[in-house]
Each structure stands twice: as structure tokens, then as C-alpha cells.
Amino acid sequence: GDSVTQMEGPVTLSEEAFLTINCTYTATGYPSLFWYVQYPGEGLQLLLKATKADDKGSNKGFEATYRKETTSFHLEKGSVQVSDSAVYFCALRNNNNDMRFGAGTRLTVKP
Amino acid sequence: EPEVTQTPSHQVTQMGQEVILRCVPISNHLYFYWYRQILGQKVEFLVSFYNNEISEKSEIFDDQFSVERPDGSNFTLKIRSTKLEDSAMYFCASSGQGLASYEQYFGPGTRLTVT
Numbered sequence: 001g002d003s004v005t006q007m008e009g010p011v012t013l014s015e016e017a018f019l020t021i022n023c024t025y026t027a028t029g030y031p032s033l034f035w036y037v038q039y040p041g042e043g044l045q046l047l048l049k050a051t052k053a054d055d056k057g058s059n060k061g062f063e064a065t066y067r068k069e070t071t072s073f074h075l076e077k078g079s080v081q082v083s084d085s086a087v088y089f090c091a092l093r094n095n096n097n098d099m100r101f102g103a104g105t106r107l108t109v110k111p
Numbered sequence: 112e113p114e115v116t117q118t119p120s121h122q123v124t125q126m127g128q129e130v131i132l133r134c135v136p137i138s139n140h141l142y143f144y145w146y147r148q149i150l151g152q153k154v155e156f157l158v159s160f161y162n163n164e165i166s167e168k169s170e171i172f173d174d175q176f177s178v179e180r181p182d183g184s185n186f187t188l189k190i191r192s193t194k195l196e197d198s199a200m201y202f203c204a205s206s207g208q209g210l211a212s213y214e215q216y217f218g219p220g221t222r223l224t225v226t
Contacts, residue, residue, distance in 0.1 A: 044217040
């Protein structure tokens with residue numbers, strides 16, 4: 001079945017460091033890809049999305065490019081802040097409109 | 112901006128009791144979903160609902176679970192006889208269409224604690 005595999009955490013970085021969280025997927029057809037963020041004690045918030053190959057989603061300095069050839073959607077940010085500390089979930093939505101989530105990666109940014 | 116709401120934010124119940132988790136999806140949306148997240152684990156799909164019937168459900172969604180859209184606004188998840196392992200955060204989501212370009216909007220979640 002359709003699935004998402006993302007880099008296991010936790011990830012700990014210093015402020016202003018470069019962030020990469022790897023995500024790969026397995027799906028039939030042409031899924032849409034998402035990154036969601038969950039801040040402590042809160043629900044899921046959509047961070048960015050890409051609906052077709054080579055699309056780049058971006059928001060709040062984060063970006064991810066839909067790579068069909070490598071079935072990947074890695075999340076990157078050039079300079080992280082303490083406020084970026086959260087759990088990040090990679091997800092896909094398949095042609096049946098069903099979402100599948102990765103296991104989540106906890107990011108801690110230290111001042 | 113319209114949003115999905117869920118009540119209660121936290122529910123504590125005893126093992127064996129029935130619970131009903133409530134969601135109000137975005138008003139013009141047609142597809143509704145429930146997910147759960149056991150503490151520290153991944154978000155897992157439970158069920159999707161369209162046109163007053165279940166369109167897909169996961170292995171987790173066994174006979175103790177049921178969903179209902181009792182009126183034009185609410186979407187409920189009932190757990191008939193709760194177990195300790197049902198303790199989790201339950202997220203409701205809705206989307207406008209079944210097309211891949213329409214995203215699902217998530218509610219803030221209900222934390223269910225079974226004691």
C-alpha cells in the first residue's frame with residue numbers, strides 16, 4: 001500500500017543551522033505531497049505542499065521539491081530558529097484522497 | 112478563515128465506557144476523516160466518509176468504532192467500549208472535493224485518555 005518514510009529523529013540543531021529532513025514515498029498513481037508541523041500541545045498545521053512532479057512548495061523559509069524520479073520530498077530550511085522546534089510530518093494524499101503520514105521527526109533548535 | 116473544530120479538547124474516560132468525539136468540519140466540505148496519533152507515534156488514518164457512508168477504513172477501525180453525520184454540521188466518532196490502548200489524540204479533517212488538488216484541513220484534535 002501507499003506509505004511514507006521519513007528520517008528518524010530527534011534532530012537537534014543550533015540556531016541558524018541548515019535543516020534537511022528526508023522523506024521518501026511509495027504510491028501508485030500521482031500523489032500530492034505535504035509537510036505538516038505540530039508544535040508542542042497543538043494539532044497538525046499544513047506547512048507546505050506540492051501536487052505534481054517538480055513542484056516546489058515553500059512557506060516560512062521552508063521548502064521541499066517533489067522529485068518523482070527519486071520518489072522524495074525532502075524538507076529544507078537554510079537557517080532555523082528556536083521557534084521552529086516542533087515535530088514535522090511528511091504525508092501523501094493518494095488518488096482516493098486518503099492521507100498517509102510518516103512517523104514524524106522531532107526537531108529541537110537550541111539558541 | 113474557516114476552520115475545523117473539535118470538542119472536547121480533552122476527554123478522560125474509564126475503560127469499557129463509550130465515548131463520542133465531535134467535529135464540525137468546514138461548512139461546504141464534502142469529505143470527512145478521522146485520524147489518531149498515539150503519544151509520540153505517527154498519525155494513523157482511521158476512516159473516511161463521504162455521501163453519508165464510509166468510503167474507506169483502516170485495520171484500526173474495527174467494530175468498536177463508528178462514525179456518523181447526525182445533522183448537517185457535525186461529524187462524530189464513537190468508540191463503543193474503550194480500551195487503554197485507545198488513549199491517543201484524535202484528529203478530524205475535512206476536504207472540499209475528492210480531487211488530489213484539494214487539501215485536508217485538520218482540527219486541533221481531542222486528547223482521549225482511557226484509565
